Amino acid sequence: MKAAVAYEPNEPLVLEDLPTPAIGPRDVLVRVAASGICHTDLTSINHPGRPDAMVPGHEACGTVEAVGADVRRVTVGDRVLASVSPACGLCWWCINTMSQHCERKALRFIPRYDLPDGKKASALCGCGSFAEAMVVDESTIVPVRTDLPDEQLALLGCGVTTGLGAALNTAAVKPGSSVAVIGCGGVGQSVIQGARIAGAAVIIAIDLSADRREASLRVGATHGIDPADGDPVEQVHALTDGRGADYTFEAVGLPGLLVQAFDMARLEGTVTYIGMPAGPDAKLTIPAQSAIFTGKRIQGSVVGGSQILRDFPRFIRLGETGQLDLGGLVSRRITLDEVNEGLQLLERGEGVRTVIV
16 A cells, blocks of 8 residues: 655655555554645654654544454444544543543554564554555544545544634633634634634634635634734734733744733633644743733643544534535645645645645
8 A cells, every 4th residue: 555654854755555554453444535734744744753754644534444353433334534632432531521631642653554674654643644544543533424525524633623622612712702813724714613603703813824814714704914914912902992802722833922822812811722832842931920910711722622422523513514614624635646745835834724635
């Protein structure tokens, strides 16, 4: 089978013809139908501390071709959606409705692929969907029944669920409220859609890209802000009667933007951080008095606080009924042979979501 392998950070992926990974008792072989290219893929590929070789890709859907002897969640022929985070349904975190922290997260680092040089490549997030097929633990996939196209369904595996869940689950945006979103790629635009679905009255999209701001307006933003036009914090305050937004979201992961999201929020507002920082040494610095006396609530959001067994079907229904615009998020379709071009588009900030089909 064909797979795209990341051998070295900051180097193009190499297309290899690899044997299909072996299937263990709890493993599932999935024929990949579509895989979104997510910023997590790019960050992981270029991370200096990552494994020697890996197959990226984690935002995917496909069809089950084989199952291990102990698999109970799916059967051969099922259409499935892969998740960036496993959910075993049995550990303390899953039982207490925090499956985004499932104890089986170590599955993300299992070596899966046999390379031509005799070494192993890991599968990013336990998936490795930049390939014609992937072998995953059953806790990483959810069977779904929907007529949504593969290219749209795949986006729910990470980016859409992360953004939509951040608005609906983590922040629990209220009707009539004001929302500001920093970074309007696939995740940021999903936050915007979640805010619209929740009934927010003012939704402010903040991005350097005019194309992304325009796309954000199409999916529910009421205003677009170009940071190049002046201090975005001041612009947000001007659009919210001088108070600041009720809810702010940062979907990039840069320390300076994390501070801006805090400063954009009103007194007693809610600040939600979604973007993945570039590395473990990135620091967030906020004046202690501001952190205490403004009464602002600061929270991180992992996979949008989503419980995939509950939320994947819920979000699919939103897509089926047109309340969630998934098609508008797909800015380009490519083949696996064009994966490096897709990564370059992401690195340049072009488009919203490129999908390998």
